[in-house]
Amino acid sequence: MKEERFSSEQLQILYDILGLIIPSSDEYLKPSASIILEDSASLAEEFILLANSALHKIQELSILSLNNDWGKLENEEKIGVINLFQKKENRLFTNFCLCIINAYYTNALVLKAINTKSIPPFPEGNQLKEFDYLMLENVFLKGEIYRKTE
Amino acid sequence: MTPEVDVLIIGAGASGAAAAWNLSNLNLKIVCLEQGEHTNPANYPSTKIGWELFKNNEYHVSPNVRKLKSDYPINDSSSPISIANYNAVGGSTILYSGHFPRFHPSDFKVKSLDGVADDWPLDYNELEPFYDLNDKMTGVSGLSGDPAYPPIEIYQQAIPLGKLGETMGNGFNKLGWHWWPSYSAIITREIQGRGKCINLGPCNMGCPQGAKSSVDVTYWPIALKNGVELRTQSRVREITVNDKGLATGAIYYNAKGEECIQKAKIVIIACNGVGTPRLLLNSKSKLFPNGLANRSGLVGQNLMLHPLGYVEGTFDEMLDSNIGPHGCCIQSQEFYETNAERGFVRGYTMQILRGPGPVETATSGLLRKEIQIGQQHHEQFDSKLGRTIGMGIIVEDLPETHNNVTLDPELTDTNGIPAPKVNYTLSDNSKKMLAHGLSKGVEVMEAAGAKKTLKFGPVKNTGWHLMGTAKMGNDPNNSVVNKWGNSHDVSNLFIVDSSIFVTSGGVNPASTLQALSLYITNHIIKNRNNLVVP
Numbered sequence: 109m110k111e112e113r114f115s116s117e118q119l120q121i122l123y124d125i126l127g128l129i130i131p132s133s134d135e136y137l138k139p140s141a142s143i144i145l146e147d148s149a150s151l152a153e154e155f156i157l158l159a160n161s162a163l164h165k166i167q168e169l170s171i172l173s174l175n176n177d178w179g180k181l182e183n184e185e186k187i188g189v190i191n192l193f194q195k196k197e198n199r200l201f202t203n204f205c206l207c208i209i210n211a212y213y214t215n216a217l218v219l220k221a222i223n224t225k226s227i228p229p230f231p232e233g234n235q236l237k238e239f240d241y242l243m244l245e246n247v248f249l250k251g252e253i254y255r256k257t258e
Numbered sequence: 259m260t261p262e263v264d265v266l267i268i269g270a271g272a273s274g275a276a277a278a279w280n281l282s283n284l285n286l287k288i289v290c291l292e293q294g295e296h297t298n299p300a301n302y303p304s305t306k307i308g309w310e311l312f313k314n315n316e317y318h319v320s321p322n323v324r325k326l327k328s329d330y331p332i333n334d335s336s337s338p339i340s341i342a343n344y345n346a347v348g349g350s351t352i353l354y355s356g357h358f359p360r361f362h363p364s365d366f367k368v369k370s371l372d373g374v375a376d377d378w379p380l381d382y383n384e385l386e387p388f389y390d391l392n393d394k395m396t397g398v399s400g401l402s403g404d405p406a407y408p409p410i411e412i413y414q415q416a417i418p419l420g421k422l423g424e425t426m427g428n429g430f431n432k433l434g435w436h437w438w439p440s441y442s443a444i445i446t447r448e449i450q451g452r453g454k455c456i457n458l459g460p461c462n463m464g465c466p467q468g469a470k471s472s473v474d475v476t477y478w479p480i481a482l483k484n485g486v487e488l489r490t491q492s493r494v495r496e497i498t499v500n501d502k503g504l505a506t507g508a509i510y511y512n513a514k515g516e517e518c519i520q521k522a523k524i525v526i527i528a529c530n531g532v533g534t535p536r537l538l539l540n541s542k543s544k545l546f547p548n549g550l551a552n553r554s555g556l557v558g559q560n561l562m563l564h565p566l567g568y569v570e571g572t573f574d575e576m577l578d579s580n581i582g583p584h585g586c587c588i589q590s591q592e593f594y595e596t597n598a599e600r601g602f603v604r605g606y607t608m609q610i611l612r613g614p615g616p617v618e619t620a621t622s623g624l625l626r627k628e629i630q631i632g633q634q635h636h637e638q639f640d641s642k643l644g645r646t647i648g649m650g651i652i653v654e655d656l657p658e659t660h661n662n663v664t665l666d667p668e669l670t671d672t673n674g675i676p677a678p679k680v681n682y683t684l685s686d687n688s689k690k691m692l693a694h695g696l697s698k699g700v701e702v703m704e705a706a707g708a709k710k711t712l713k714f715g716p717v718k719n720t721g722w723h724l725m726g727t728a729k730m731g732n733d734p735n736n737s738v739v740n741k742w743g744n745s746h747d748v749s750n751l752f753i754v755d756s757s758i759f760v761t762s763g764g765v766n767p768a769s770t771l772q773a774l775s776l777y778i779t780n781h782i783i784k785n786r787n788n789l790v791v792p
Contacts, residue, residue, distance in 0.1 A: 129631045136636040187632075205631055206621055213616040214308040222643060224616055225581050226458060229305045233456025234581040236418035241401075243427050244438070252405045253436055255364040255371065255595050257381065 113156050118163050119145070121178050125166065128190055129208055138221045144211040155207040162204045166193055263287040263487075265782075266507060266522030268494050268537065270294070271349020272768050273755040274528030275473035275481065276392065276775040282484035284783060289520060290486060291510050293493035294328035294346035297474065302464035309460050310617035317463045319353065319719050321345065328491070330671035330678075332532060334721070337682035339563050341532055341721040347490060348474035350530070350722060353462050355585020356443035356470045357609055357766045358398055360389050360407065360773075364595060365763040368656075372596050372603045375656050378760045379732050379741035380777075382408070388773040388780070396471040396772070397445040397452070404438045406591040415446045417455060422579040422647055423587045426610050429706025435592040440609070442586035443471035443768070450479075457582045459612060470583075492518070495675050496541040496550075497525055497751070503545050504792045505751045511673045523791040524782065526752045528775070531561065531724030534757040535663045536678040538728065551728070551745040551753075556738050558664055560657035560726040562762035565684055567606075567651030567692050567715030569699030571708030572642060579613030580644050587612060593698060594764055602690040604654040606764045608699060611648035619643045626712075647703070651695030651715065654764035655688045657726050684716065692716065723767050728757040743778035749790045754778050 114122065123142045130141035144151065169189050170178040181189065194201045212218055219227050225234045265281055267274050270292035278290050303312035313319075319342035321329035328345040344353045363382035368375045390411060399414035416439035419427065423439075430437035444455045444465075455469035468475045482488060491513035498506045498519070507521035527534050535558035541550035549557050590608040593600070614622065619642050623629025629638040655661075661682045669677040684692070696713040703711045731737025734746035739758050745751040754775035756767045763770065782789070 130635050131633055133636040136640060138636055202624070205624060209620045209624065210308075210311055210617055213620055214311060216307060219307070219616065222616060222639075224643075225578070226456075228307045228309055233458055234578075236420035236457045236578070236582050237424065239419040239424050239427065239439075243424070243431065244401075244403075246431060246434070247436055247438065248403060248405060250405060250434075250436070253591065253595065254362050254406050254408070257363045257367045257371070258383075 113160070117179075121163055121166070122159060124178070124186060125162070125190065126208060128187060129205060130212060136221070139217060141208050141212045143215055143217060144208065147215065151211060152207065155211060158200070158204045158207050161200055162193070165197055165200065166190070169193055169196070260518070260520055262507070262521035262523065263289045264522070265524045265526060266291070266520055267526045267528060268508060269349065269528035269530070269533065269755070270347045270478070270488060271528060271530065272351050272473055273771050273775040274526070275348070275477035276772045277526055277528060277754050277779045278481040278486045279395070279477040280776050280779040281783065282481045282486045288486045289522070290488045291492040291494055291508065291520065292347055292488060292490050293330070295490045296347045297352055297464060299464060299466040299468065302466045304458060304460040304463055305466050309463060310615045312463055317353070319722070327672070330675070331669055333666045333669050333677060333679040337680045337721070338684065338718070339565060339682060339716050339721040340719050341680055341724065342719060343530065343532070343722070347478060347488065348472045351472035351768065352464050352474065354472070354722065354768060355461055356583065357585045357589070358396070358441045358443040358769045359589065359607065359765040360410070360441070361763040361765060361770045362406070362594065363408065365761060368604065368761050374603050375761050376731060376736070379730055385770070385773050385777055388776040389769065391776055392769065392772045396443050396476050397449055398441055398443055398471070399446045400441040401439045406436055406438065406594065417442050417444060417446060417583055417586050418457065419587055420582050421575070421577045422582070422612060423610065425573065425575070425577060425706050426588060426647060426702070429702045430590055432705040433702060435590055435702065437588050437590040440586045440589050441769070442583065444583050444586055445469050445471065455583060459581050459584055459615065461583050461585065493671070493673055493675070494537060495673065497537065499543050499545060499550065499748065500792050501545070502792070503748060504790065505748050506792050515673065524750050524752065524789065526754055528755045530755050531727045531757040532663050532678050532680065534753060534755055535727040536665065539665050540676060546747070551738055551747045551751060553747045554735055554738055556729060556736070558727050559659045559662045560729055561661040561663055561680065561682060562655045562657060562723070562725040562759070563682060563721045564723040564762055565653045565655055565688050565692055565716035566720040567653065567696045567699065567713065568717050569649040569651065569696060569703060569711065569713045571647050571703030571706065572710040573645045573647065573708055575707070576644050577613070577647065578644050579647055580615055580619070582612050584612045585609065590702070593695065600694055602687045602694065604656065604687070604691070604764065606654060606691055606695045607652045608695070608702070609650040609652060611650055613644060613646040613648060616643055619646070647708070649699045649703070651692065651699055652764055652766065653688055653691045653695060654762050656685060657729065657761060658685060663727050723756070723762065725756045725759040725762045725767060728753050729760050730758040731760065742781040743774065750792070752778055752782065
């Protein structure tokens with residue numbers, strides 16, 4: 109993580125937030141969005157800017173709405189604060205989520221988990237089902253549908 | 259100033275490359291000036307794990323967003339459709355999907371058949387040998403026997419349809435509508451050292467495999483081998499003329515920003531339906547105060563853009579729709595030819611598109627409130643990725659003079675050359691056609707088994723097809739060039755790009771504009787000794 113951008117306390121909060129925005133799933137074998145923090149080099153500048161703004165706003169909302177620091181909140185309370193953040197700062201929240209999605213769905217582990225087939229740099233390519241030419245029989249038998257001009 | 263050459267070609271995209279190749283078989287000195295650079299396929303986004311993110315910046319379809327050194331700004335604020343292009347050796351073929359259908363014979367006879375616009379001064383039969391030649395040079399895959407066309411010889415086996423194509427084919431069959439595997443400028447068998455398609459998907463950001471037939475891998479390698487000189491990072495400001503009204507060459511800026519002059523006996527413009535009128539309107543002189551080749555006043559007029567409708571269906575079944583060539587699967591021309599009962603003239607093509615990748619699936623899902631954050635995210639995401647099918651409705655818009663390209667009074671490019679301004683509105687005919695296409699698109703999606711559909715149009719960032727702004731015709735008062743792409747006003751000036759289209763057809767224009775380029779340059783080859791040159 110780019111330590112100079114986030115304090116260790118902020119980083120812990122960020123792990124929490126990302127884990128709530130996209131939690132891990134045993135059913136779908138997907139990690140939580142906090143996985144994107146493991147690959148610091150790939151994080152976009154835009155993410156870091158938005159994350160800083162989101163952290164500030166979420167900490168502020170924790171105090172204002174529950175009179176407590178984020179770190180001392182129960183899980184349900186944290187979800188409530190994030191919902192409040194979404195409601196009060198929708199544009200910032202949406203842009204932050206889009207940035208998270210960009211990083212999450214370009215992460216190699218996530219792409220493997222969701223089975224996107226051949227992952228860049230595309231070593232092998234993909235197999236696609238050929239089609240049964242007989243499917244076109246009726247189209248062909250209907251005859252020409254273009255207008256002749258002579 | 260460099261020595262005079264026989265032929266100067268301006269623009270190294272789809273039409274310029276075909277012209278350069280065709281003329282390179284002669285012993286002529288040919289120079290092509292291109293404002294962009296060579297692309298390096300090894301650097302295409304699709305070689306990188308974050309490939310989807312590049313479409314938001316340096317591989318965005320709009321030059322106004324990309325803002326690369328090779329780009330020029332386009333004021334398209336007065337159009338519901340933003341102009342899309344790419345400036346490089348290969349032009350917009352670097353980013354196109356490779357969907358490569360031809361015009362229909364009726365497209366050349368719209369006045370005679372439907373009483374609108376004008377007939378072309380040539381017909382399908384005259385162009386057919388050049389369609390064939392272009393298909394062969396390009397490497398077009400598909401399937402012969404399509405009842406929507408006269409017989410077409412196909413050189414490469416069709417791209418596999420996948421479960422997606424089969425699903426849609428069944429939907430069309432249920433309704434008894436026409437459909438056929440797409441004509442695709444994507445090779446399925448290796449030729450000329452190019453790798454065959456391996457069904458990756460992100461064709462629209464360059465094909466590192468070389469399977470997609472962008473002209474940097476088709477025409478240019480041969481043209482360069484034959485001796486054509488291609489100067490990149492060379493942006494043309496104006497075409498110069500002598501006191502006899504003949505083109506003498508061009509003034510351009512090289513990579514260092516230095517003003518250069520290239521003299522030529524013949525000048526060929528291949529800058530597309532926005533770049534070409536911009537160049538002609540910027541080429542004012544005493545003899546041509548309203549812009550070069552513009553005595554008809556039609557340079558820049560009659561812009562056609564193909565308003566695009568989009569229909570999407572979501573299916574229960576996993577279709578692996580996110581893999582395979584994005585724009586090439588199947589097409590339907592059930593509603594291509596005019597039918598008065600529909601309430602509009604002319605028609606459209608339905609182009610089946612593969613589904614989006616994971617980033618686009620998640621971001622569009624979030625914005626449409628179909629995929630939420632929190633615990634439900636994964637289930638909702640899983641219900642979309644690989645299970646959605648897209649459809650483009652390519653609407654034939656008709657030529658109208660209020661749709662045009664002019665010069666912006668203030669906006670300029672980095673060389674100080676006035677930028678183009680696009681003014682465009684959809685006609686009632688286009689609106690009715692678009693609404694019809696969207697409705698029929700939903701109908702076939704549902705017939706194919708879609709559990710959910712959405713539709714909208716015209717889609718904003720889809721102004722790839724730039725046509726009509728230097729139309730061809732027999733009457734010098736009602737056209738800019740004749741049937742040979744030769745300016746009525748300047749006898750040694752030719753235009754070979756889609757600006758010379760009389761009407762737009764209801765299909766992607768690349769195949770037709772390249773066939774026209776071969777047709778025109780063939781005429782130049784046959785008649786070069788009779789041309790009046792400086």
